[in-house]
Amino acid sequence: MSVPSLAPVIPPSVEPDRRTPSPHHGGSPLPLPPTPLTRGDSVAYALATLDCHGRVADRKVMAALGWTTATALTIRQRNGLIVVGADRDGAFRLTAKLFLHLPVAVRGWCGLNTGDRVLLAAHPQQGRLYVHPPAVLDAALEELHTRLLGGAS
Template structure:
């Protein structure tokens, strides 16, 4: 879990290190089903900051309904060179669905 700051930066270097993403690495970012999928892409429009942070541009933050201070779940898939960002709304949906399953349809 990591917080998004007022400039859209996510300062969790551990996930970037796990993916071997270094400052200047070019990235492709796409929203899919409420999640943000980020891959290294030599032609990507975005890149890891010179300080080694992931920066989520305003357009991406708006699409995922992220605001400064939101905490996101970061999941890496090194084999796919992929970072999946789970915004709070996506986590709420996942947990609500799972809780309903566990409680046999009773959302209490």
């Protein structure tokens, strides 16, 4: 006994009637969001946690900078922001595992404690790494939100 084959049933395509408003949006189209901001790939970002020895690390960030354990570094604090730069006369180096050790004095100036999360921003063209402590991020984001949103939450 043979089983008869069935032909597929494909409904015809129907264009919606554009004269009749859709019950989902009240008849007028939704506004498009503004064009999203674009960014280049010249900055490498990462979030890192300050360990109990004052170290932070992210392999992607260090790779973007091209720093090794042989790279001499300077570490400075400016207005709560930590600025690290390659400098042949620098007194600091990355650890064997490419961790950046932030000196106790710098951590104190910036109010950093073990377990704090920091934003790392590597700028390879400048040969700099910016370490953004939570207090700096709080202030920057508050200013940005006020400017972009007019103080509205």
